[in-house]
């Protein structure tokens with residue numbers, strides 16, 4: 179294990195008490211990025227619209243809004259995985275080079291990475307640190323993003339007599355955001371922190387989640403899902419707005435959003451799962 | 466790559482999320498759609514075309530088609546170069562569908578769970594919803610049925626269009642085909658006189674963009690997704706590595722050459738979903754050519770070469786007058802000979818000396 183990946187105690191930041199500008203700067207002199215700063219979100223709940231596509235009968239529906247409770251704290255990276263972080267994985271031979279040809283500061287978020295790249299990084303980083311790191315689920319991301327979570331444009335109910343109304347409404351909603359493309363990734367922290375202390379959410383780097391695209395048919399009585407089909411070749415990508423991308427796509431402009439604004443860039447941040455008792459005991463036993 | 470889940474979200478979905486659905490009663494829904502006759506058509510792989518009437522019998526009907534999408538590696542040249550192809554019904558191009566004007570096309574599109582990508586279909590012959598693309602996106606494990614009215618006659622491209630860069634990528638990976646909507650009373654010449662064909666062939670032209678390694682050799686990939694980044698780079702250069710008919714170099718030559726007899730009239734439908742092309746029958750002509758493919762327009766006569774715009778299909782009618790081997794090429798001859806866009810017709814019959822004869826065989830140049 180390279181020295182720079184010695185396990186570093188994470189800096190847990192309680193929600194709502196976030197010192198702006200807290201960062202890893204001047205941690206150890208030469209390499210700053212190995213210090214993984216995380217935010218630990220206390221248990222709580224959100225009400226948010228589920229990702230995916232929902233039908234009732236033959237017609238698209240507004241995405242159901244659900245209340246989700248998180249009973250355990252969630253520890254999530256304060257910043258997106260950086261260019262320098264990711265380069266270590268490439269150097270170790272565990273990640274392929276990002277599909278990125280632009281000049282980007284090493285402490286900017288890594289971009290030009292696919293879901294497969296992000297997953298490879300999580301695997302390698304888990305091994306390198308001895309902790310279990312993974313992509314956040316879509317609902318964890320939404321919970322962590324708090325006021326910066328926007329969701330998708332899918333939340334409109336179809337007019338059974340005129341499907342085009344829904345397409346036009348979605349198009350207008352996207353156009354009304356009036357967001358011009360902002361292609362070049364910036365140094366970490368450039369997009370500020372949210373109320374929970376996470377930095378750079380919903381800036382110009384969208385983030386992979388571990389949630390598969392789902393198409394679900396709602397029960398006729400409106401109380402549940404009659405059946406659903408996951409397409410795990412496509413994952414939910416979160417950021418300024420929610421979108422869906424094929425696993426191998428690394429260029430945000432490429433994958434989803436046939437009409438409307440595609441993501442500027444694709445990157446990711448990881449969640450650390452607390453070692454459970456099982457792991458702790460096995461750890462003590464040296465297994 | 467996918468899993469089925471039942472009752473995934475339990476009963477947690479609030480009433481607010483789901484308002485009562487009005488019954489389907491679209492303003493322009495045909496009241497008598499249930500009264501129309503239905504016909505099931507079994508599609509066949511190009512260059513062949515399923516049996517059909519040239520002049521419609523009876524009134525408009527609903528013509529049912531089923532296409533299963535197959536993602537599979539296919540060899541596209543004699544060197545064994547492999548494309549991770551995406552196909553409608555297993556062939557590149559997808560099968561030619563034939564209906565008559567004012568018929569309803571009812572397609573069931575199946576994306577088996579053995580596939581890895583979402584696909585759909587955009588019919589240039591259809592009106593609305595991005596040619597049906599908005600209503601037909603199916604993930605692996607799903608199927609969808611679309612019905613559209615074939616209001617305009619002609620040959621039209623269909624292709625996959627699943628959004629963003631997926632659109633060109635799926636198209637140059639093989640996902641295109643054509644539909645022919647015949648006038649109910651059949652084809653007419655420039656004077657409005659009915660014309661018929663004895664044989665029909667469907668030629669789909671494809672431009673492929675296969676990435677190369679450091680040594681210039683074509684690369685192959687385990688899955689289409691693995692090759693995506695590399696192929697996008699080649700595609701953006703706009704220079705195809707292969708330009709072929711029916712999915713591979715030599716798919717319509719040798720044993721697979723198209724066959725006809727002297728005196729027979731052949732309709733050649735030619736589609737190119739992505740890039741302009743210019744078919745030419747070496748040693749023959751286009752007697753009547755619908756360059757843009759639309760039968761409401763008067764056909765051009767006696768063409769030597771015709772132009773097929775990228776994203777369209779055209780049709781050429783020709784009666785063979787001489788026996789022999791004819792090459793049917795994209796008359797950018799570099800694309801025909803070097804990149805693969807060549808097909809052959811083998812035509813049997815009696816030679817017509819009046820049309821051509823070799824007055825004197827080659828011999829040493831006469832000197833005196």
Ligand SMILES: [Cu+2]
Pocket residue numbers: 551583584585625626627635640
């Ligand atoms: Cu497709």
